[in-house]
Amino acid sequence: MSTPTIDQAARVFVDPRAYADEPRLHAALTQLRAHRPVSRVDQRPYRPFWAITRHADITAIERDNRLWINAPRPLLAPAYADDMQRSLVDSGMGLRTLIHMDDPQHQKMRAVISEWFRPKAMRSLQERIDELAQRYVEKMAQRGPECDFVQEIAVNYPLYVIMSLLGLPESDFPRMLRLTQELFGGDDEEYRRGLTAEEQLPVLLDFFGYFGALTAARRAQPTHDLASTIANATIDGAPLSDVDTASYYVIIATAGHDTTSAAISGGMRALIEHPDQRGRLRAEPTLMPSAVEEIIRWVTPVKEFMRTATADTQVHGVPIAAGESVYLSYVSANRDESVFAEPFVFDVGRDPNRHLAFGHGVHFCVGAALARMEISSFFHALLPRLEAxxxxxxxxxxxxxxxxxxxxxxxRYRLRP
Incomplete structure (x- = not known):
């Protein structure tokens, strides 16, 4: 593939198809890191922004959450979708998740569920997650010798984990999967419900309808699950609004399984395409913690977040005015040659591995420990049985x-009984 020009390279950020074409994507990101690590992108239907591609610049931005805030543009979306989101928020109906918030509200909202994801809580979940991992490896064995690993295994295992934490009935799991794919898949022809923001809005309304009923049920009759914790939470002595409660459920129920599914399926592909690393990990299971980090770096399920400057500043010597937005390219940061030795080599023993797939700073992914545990448990269960x-x-x-x-x-595979 020919090397793209700088302007061609910068256009990958606004082209959803680029993320389905890894050679093209990484050629562009490599070009930008080397020659224009802070690139202005001005392409309709998106409002202009600055794309940040180097690891050091992204971590510096994420550390300074006073200078760089999430609101009003926490992620890349067309201008009309940004406008609809703001209108919905102003009317009291818009999605307001942790990724939309800044401190002090962000810190208070994050504390609502933090106990569920602390090390002690994770240790108590280990046995259950190991059981689920074994269950889905057995499903592979029963389904073999061929399957679509994503659709038959990888999307269902982490979905089952997070839905169980929330306390939702198994009969509702397919609905949650479909809504998640529609919510995150608005740019993909196979997943999207519609082409415009208006056509995709019913997906969000479906979520709100489902979780509004769940909130009422858990407030009337609390149970020992994460859904009850959210439904009955208070901040500064007041209960969460219906929108904030529903928004909390949406981010837990979607990001809580979709990103882990992407990591597990991408990890499986990497282990297939790098049989030497698969054999190494199978022979040295003590490498699993570093292998999990490498899988997460390699896949980088969350491609970006955005921040907006609260004052005039500079990034890598480039002036950025107050009110302008930056795009944090985690995919690029996780292949940064100045941070990772041989970044395009999949290495299950990579150490150190300072990837940014979970973000950095105060917005570091609250569910990171759970995701790591799920990935580890699955491959611990699979590899000893995997013959081919x-x-x-x-x-x-x-x-x-x-x-x-x-x-x-x-x-296509063969598992021993």
């Missing part, structure tokens, strides 16, 4: 500008 595995067709990546990964991974 290969691709049975072409992997397909979702078109996206925000969250995503593989949507199809046909594999």
């Amino acid at each position: 595995i290969e691709l049975a067709g072409e992997p397909q990546l979702a078109s996206t500008t925000f969250v995503g990964g593989l949507k199809h991974l046909p594999i």
Whole structure:
């Protein structure tokens, strides 16, 4: 593939199809890191922004959450979608999740669920997650010798974990999966419900309708689950609004499984395409913690977040005015040659591994420990039984500008009983 020009390279950020074409994407990001690590992008239907591609610049921005705030533009969206979101928020109906908030409100809202994701809570979940991992490896064995690993295994295992934490009935899991794919898959022809913001709005309204009923039920009769914790939470002595409660459920129920699904399926592909690393990990299971970090770096399910400057400043010597927005390219940061030795080599023993797939600073992913545990448990369960595995067709990546990964991974395999 020919090297893109700088202007061509910068356009990958506003092209959802670029994330489904990894050679093109990484060629562009490599070009930008080397020659224009802070690039202005002005392409309709998006408002202008500055794309940040180097690891050091992204971490510096994320550390300074007073200078760089999430509101009013926490992620890349077309101008009409930004306008609709703001209108909905102003009317009391818009999505207001942790990624939309800044301190002190962000810190207070994050504290609502923090106990569920502390090390002690994670240790108590370990046995249950190990059981679920074994269950889905057994499903592979029963489904073999071929399956679409994404659709039959990878989307369902983490979905089951997070839905169980919330205390939702198993009969509702398919609905949550469909709504999540529609919410995050608005740029993908296979997943999206409609082409415009108006056509996609019913997805959000469906979420709000479902979780509004759940909130009422858990307030009337609390149970020992995460849904009850959210429904009955208070901040400064007042209960959460219906919108804030529903928004909390939406981010937990979607990001809580979709990103982990992407990591597991991308990790499976990496282990298939790098049999030496698969053999190394199988022979040295003590490498699993570093292998999990490498899988997460390699896949980087969350492609970006955005921040807006509260004052005139500079990034990498480039002046950025108050009110202008920056796009934090985690995919680029996780291949930064100045941070990672041989960044395009998949290495299950990579150490150190200072990837930014979970973000950095006060907005570091609250569910990171859970995601790591799920990935580790699954491959711990799978690898000892795996006798052979290969691709049975072409992997397909979702078109996206925000969250995503593989949507199809046909594999052929043999597992021992």
